[in-house]
Amino acid sequence: MTGQRLGAVADDFTGATDLAGNWASRGLRTSVLLGVPEDSSDLGGGDDDAVVVALKTRSAPPQEARDLSVRAGRFLLERGCVQLYDKYCSTFDSTPRGNIGPVADALLELTGADRAVVVPSFPDNGRTVYQGHLFVGGTLLHESPMKDHPLTPMRDSHVPRLLAAQTRHHVGLVTLDRVEGGPDVLRRALDDQARAGCRLVVVDAVRPRDLTTIAEATRSDRLVTGGSGLALGMPRRAGERRALRSVPGHRVILSGSASTATREQVRRAAGRVTSVRLDVEQLLARPSAYLAQLVDALSASWRAEPRRPALVYSVASTDDLRRTRHLGTDASRLVEDAHAQLAVALSDAGATEFLVAGGETSGAVMRALGVRRLAVGQALAPGVSWLGGTTAAGRHHNFVLKSGNFGSPDLFLTAWEALV
Ligand SMILES: Nc1ncnc2c1ncn2[C@@H]1O[C@H](COP(=O)(O)OP(=O)(O)O)[C@@H](O)[C@H]1O
Numbered sequence: 030m031t032g033q034r035l036g037a038v039a040d041d042f043t044g045a046t047d048l049a050g051n052w053a054s055r056g057l058r059t060s061v062l063l064g065v066p067e068d069s070s071d072l073g074g075g076d077d078d079a080v081v082v083a084l085k086t087r088s089a090p091p092q093e094a095r096d097l098s099v100r101a102g103r104f105l106l107e108r109g110c111v112q113l114y115d116k117y118c119s120t121f122d123s124t125p126r127g128n129i130g131p132v133a134d135a136l137l138e139l140t141g142a143d144r145a146v147v148v149p150s151f152p153d154n155g156r157t158v159y160q161g162h163l164f165v166g167g168t169l170l171h172e173s174p175m176k177d178h179p180l181t182p183m184r185d186s187h188v189p190r191l192l193a194a195q196t197r198h199h200v201g202l203v204t205l206d207r208v209e210g211g212p213d214v215l216r217r218a219l220d221d222q223a224r225a226g227c228r229l230v231v232v233d234a235v236r237p238r239d240l241t242t243i244a245e246a247t248r249s250d251r252l253v254t255g256g257s258g259l260a261l262g263m264p265r266r267a268g269e270r271r272a273l274r275s276v277p278g279h280r281v282i283l284s285g286s287a288s289t290a291t292r293e294q295v296r297r298a299a300g301r302v303t304s305v306r307l308d309v310e311q312l313l314a315r316p317s318a319y320l321a322q323l324v325d326a327l328s329a330s331w332r333a334e335p336r337r338p339a340l341v342y343s344v345a346s347t348d349d350l351r352r353t354r355h356l357g358t359d360a361s362r363l364v365e366d367a368h369a370q371l372a373v374a375l376s377d378a379g380a381t382e383f384l385v386a387g388g389e390t391s392g393a394v395m396r397a398l399g400v401r402r403l404a405v406g407q408a409l410a411p412g413v414s415w416l417g418g419t420t421a422a423g424r425h426h427n428f429v430l431k432s433g434n435f436g437s438p439d440l441f442l443t444a445w446e447a448l449v
Pocket residue numbers: 179180285286287288291309343344349350353360361362363364365386387388389390391432433434
């Protein structure tokens with residue numbers, strides 16, 4: 030890494046690539062490291078301006094989330110990162126146990142920061158915070174589809190209240206009027222909160238320019254926390270964005286995401302590409318034979334049309350989740366494992382370009398493929414980019430790791446056109 034170094038710890042893989050894409054759009058050469066890095070060789074050439082360490086800690090036990098985040102944060106600080114960015118979901122996906130609070134507490138301790146802002150807002154993707162209440166496309170979080178998320182159902186919209194249940198520290202709030210006063214006014218408001226004993230301070234932001242103000246006010250902070258939106262507030266640098274080349278081979282979409290935007294993307298793509306629904310009943314009954322059958326179906330389709338994308342999805346409508354609800358989180362893990370095993374088998378069968386939908390799903394897939402580092406390429410939508418990486422088997426692949434609610438309705442059909 031050279032110049033002004035930025036480092037982030039992200040709680041899931043799509044979230045990491047979301048932030049990395051936003052930094053890339055500000056002219057920073059950015060990489061994503063998957064899992065806690067072991068040593069500097071994990072940085073590749075080491076000439077990046079910004080590095081995001083992608084963890085899979087959103088739904089992990091809090092102690093594990095804390096430990097991994099501290100190890101990742103320490104790695105970045107030891108390599109000269111001037112500011113640590115604690116990236117969580119713009120819809121504040123968490124439970125009363127965490128992990129946003131426990132991880133923020135641990136990173137406050139690690140960095141020695143006297144306070145850190147809490148900024149889930151990402152207006153380009155419809156996430157705004159006003160008077161501490163988080164809105165998704167104009168709807169309060171607890172009334173949005175996030176109320177039914179299979180792992181982290183969000184039943185409250187008030188960010189200070191959500192966070193207070195998870196952290197050891199007092200949580201403050203700085204409202205929009207202070208943000209609109211500009212960076213100096215905001216910095217004083219943040220310092221006042223710290224003096225009043227609040228080490229985590231939620232900050233309202235409803236427009237992109239509010240994020241610019243927050244980024245300017247926190248430029249010298251050791252730690253910031255938020256969704257990826259805050260990264261868009263930083264000044265643009267001169268660097269050029271990488272353009273990834275298409276990799277000859279087959280194209281596959283693995284969609285384990287239950288989010289509303291993904292369900293529409295699945296619906297649009299289903300009739301237009303080769304598509305199969307992952308049937309949880311069959312998966313339970315005869316896992317190996319069933320997955321082999323899916324790989325055969327996709328391979329047959331590629332023999333006829335090698336570059337036609339093939340889609341495997343596990344949620345087309347909320348009925349699919351209702352059907353498996355009696356299995357609890359076991360169903361989620363089972364489906365994640367299935368997507369992961371499919372990814373490996375399909376890579377063996379000649380797939381080279383993967384679009385994976387859903388954070389947990391992406392984490393499972395990338396771990397199974399054994400990819401350690403991703404270079405950020407061209408942007409597809411706010412928070413969604415092409416990425417290039419090499420699998421444990423030494424194959425170079427292109428990936429999109431799509432956050433559940435991001436991307437246009439036709440993303441599964443159009444993403445491929447962006448590769449040069
Ligand atoms: N049919 C299904 N039944 C139960 N769980 C499912 C089903 N399909 C997907 N899942 C699980 O739901 C979770 C979705 O989370 P994620 O991949 O982060 O995407 P998103 O947050 O966009 O919904 C994953 O753990 C996935 O395995």
